[in-house]
Amino acid sequence: MSDRQDHHPVLTLDAIRTCLEGVIPATIATVAPDGTPNVSQLSQVHYVDPGHIALSYQFFNKTRANILDCRDALLEVIDPSTGAQYRLRLDYLRTETDGPLFESMKAKLSGIASHVGMAEVFRLRGADLFRVTEIEAVPGGRPLPARIRPRSLLSAVRRACEGLRGCADLSDLLDRAIMALRDLFGVEHALILLPDAASGRLFTVAALGYEASGEAAGEASKRGSGIGWEVAPGDGVIGVAARERVPIRITHMTTDVAYSMAMRQGTAAGPLHEIPFPGLERPHSQLAVPILTHEAGDGRGGLGGVLFVESAQEMRFTYDDEDALATLAAQLGALMRSLPAAQTTEVEDPPAEPAPAPAPAPAGGPPITVRHYTTDDSVFLDHDYLIKGVAGAILWKLVREHTILGRTDFTNRELRLAPDIPLPDFAENLEARLILLQRRLDDRRGPLRIEKTGRGRFRLLVETPLRLEEMQ
């Protein structure tokens, strides 16, 4: 007996999780109270945890009637890389019609529905939750050798977390996270978005792989690098991940998916000065993971941001990728909370060396017009929209003090205390706005720059004369 168990370890759901990626439809058998069997194919079997799966309830059909009557079901699944087949005996527990599991399945179903051209038809009514009571390997077939994986995700997570140690500030932390995604996880397109506490919108402060993804160079420069792209709460995989605080992953996706459309159209009808969310033109895989920051004793956590990756390749992000990036996001959340800037008492270095010369005379050249609209604090540089909101108010204050008083050096603290900067409350992360502003200016490659000069200190670099215009 023990000898046999050594050679045939008990199959677990985790061991066969790749079968639940939705590549090959599963088959489910159920039985009516009179004993009549029913067999049907399923597009989505959702892994919930090591002991549970969930099935999508879209229509009231015979399978569902049988499950409600008899609870018992037998599911057959196929490993998409080896062809090995497994049977899972299921015991129906309950149906969920909202919450994280439901939202996660809804997003995935939308991707599948679009893949098979049935986006209009598929609508998730519920997530039917089952306990997996038994798993059997079907002895038939001749399975292929398992596919060689290009990387160990566990190792990538470990190295990524090690690489985040000792970050100087939020900007450094975001950059290191992006580099880890690129170098350790092989991710080509990534964004980190932070929430605006006032509007609930998310804005991008770190990006990877969007500069050259436009069709033409001109198009690419118009799209920008991704910095400043915005997403409304509940919109697309990012907005749903933020609202539900659950990872949202789509493995099959075409451009007509409702989720990606919502993401792209959401900005058209919105307020005037938002930077739309172009993303990849033809994403086939997307994964958005919430970054949660937990206070002591707070299990739910606050939304610190969203980590988003996408790919033109189908099935690029698996359950394992989702787990790996969720773990990285947890580490990011903990580190974000522990950063000095997140504290209400701000750390500030003493002024080190003064600027080379106070307000060095701008090196000639034609002046640049900086226009500020008071209604939404949007700022335009020579008619091109740059930024709005708190970050816009900050920039407007900086250029005014620079022009009128000749100042170049500023502190975070004075911004926090300034009456003309509408920080909604003490929890508002000023540093995130400064990062956004600094990176938007870098993107523009124009005559205005912001440079950090120490903790809580920074400098405004101005290369050409500024002409300020205040618009009511």
Added chain:
Amino acid sequence: MAEPDGLQLGAGVGAAVSRFLDRSLSVNVASSDRSNRPLVARAVAAQASSGGERLTVLLDGRANAELVAAVADTGRLAVVFSEPSTHRSLQVKGDGALVAAPTAEEAALTGPYLDGFIAELTGIGFTEPFIRAVMSCDPADLVALHVRPATVFDQTPGPKAGEPVQA
């Protein structure tokens, strides 16, 4: 084994359904045992008789021993036919199903059936080695299930899934 006798009467399937079944599709079957536990298996070939009054399904009897035993015992059988490229699906149900060793003619169905299935699935991105890995079955293990179709249901994903199809 002799031609199976004793098949219970059923409505059979009509010409349109027969035409749908007369190609290489994904075929899966379910049965139930005396305690009404569901059983499921993948078939490697299927054929409807020319008049549509009999459906024959071939599967790996060794890999699906429990299901085969249940069919032999209860006669209950449900078969779902699905076209992977379109997701068009039909389910056929019948009572009084019989288990038999396949005739040479029936056993010979599996080769062409697999060829057709490979043609269908390579068209949507699966590789031939993968399809062979899933469908591979030792001819000595083949078992035939015969049933008179009593009811046919549209099983194509969508709001009409589960509606009876007129024979």
